[in-house]
Amino acid sequence: MPPMMTQRPKKLIATLSGSIQKTPPVWLMRQAGRYLPEYRKTRAEAGDFLDLVYNPTLATEVTLQPIRRYGFDAAILFSDILVVPHALGQDLHFEENAGPVLGELPSLQTFKESVFHGKLGPVYEGVSSIRRQLDQEGFTDTTLIGFSGAPWTLACYMVDKKGSKEFISTRVMALQKPQEFMALIDLLTEAVTAYLGAQIQAGAEVLQIFDSWAGVLPPDQFRQWVIEPTQKIVAALKEKYPSIPVIGFPKGAGVLAAEYATKTRVSALGVDHTLPVEWADQTLDAKLPLQGNLDPCVLQAGGEHLERETHKILETFRNRPHIFNLGHGIDKGTPPDHVAQLMRLIREQA
């Protein structure tokens, strides 16, 4: 390319760099998944969920499925946050209709980086393969997002050993054995930094850190277990890969979302649907890109609710960098037509 010709940045990257666009870029958390018949077909072929996750060819296929159907501005690596505990040596399986079940917490003295990367090789291969496939199918403007669970949310699953609403065992351990818990968080901070760095090297253009259970903590512990580790991960990544934006998603953070954004220095903040959009717009730095925050149940309900809520979000965030998304992952009962309707509502704005 001649030196004067610069490529137009992709839509999502432009927003993350602070530009305000007439039609915001859009992608949906859990956009590849059981609400899509083509996902259910590939999933049945793979057999087990983890066989799908660790198969780069099939993971590429399911990542591309929602892009082909809806033309989202970003593809998100098809994987799961729990591959990190798995690669650290904790047993993991997914039970039909019950969710993840983990084995005993392994003794974790030091982080063995080469063993860890060895186990996650198929995920990194998947990242490269997804980027190649997007380009091959002409989705050259589609940004590839890599992700990880945040240390706190990963620790929740590792200590409680299954899904929960409160993660009582984890919270009690953090209080009763603070040193042991701190060692776990430190190790996860190192592992997540290495994991995200490897995804960048494999071709991820943007990263998202899911802190799905940030909302169960009171303020002081939120600072200690959510903000501090995330701040370290973001700083380490920015030093090594300054051009790669990191989106932080501290689900349920409430008013602490503001402190999270300032202190972690994430490039953009994912806001869930319990946060009032007016509050978010007025309280958070006008230059900070916000991502969100349609209630997944509104998408599932469709119709007038969907129209009204979508317009409200678009209108409120009109004068700031905004990435349209849900406030949490899409539910498996969502009619695919409702997603098509949402895309029309967003893109007909222009």
Ligand code: CP3
């Ligand atoms: O967004 C995407 O399309 C990429 C894929 C993705 C999955 N999980 C696939 C998945 C991503 C980004 C995740 C993240 C994830 N996984 C989170 C953080 C986001 C959030 O939802 O808060 C969490 C907490 C998990 C852990 C997890 N994985 C649980 C609790 C479950 C069971 C619940 C369920 O929906 O069954 C999973 C399984 C899972 N991860 C599925 C998918 C598509 C369903 C598995 C199936 O096909 O049977």
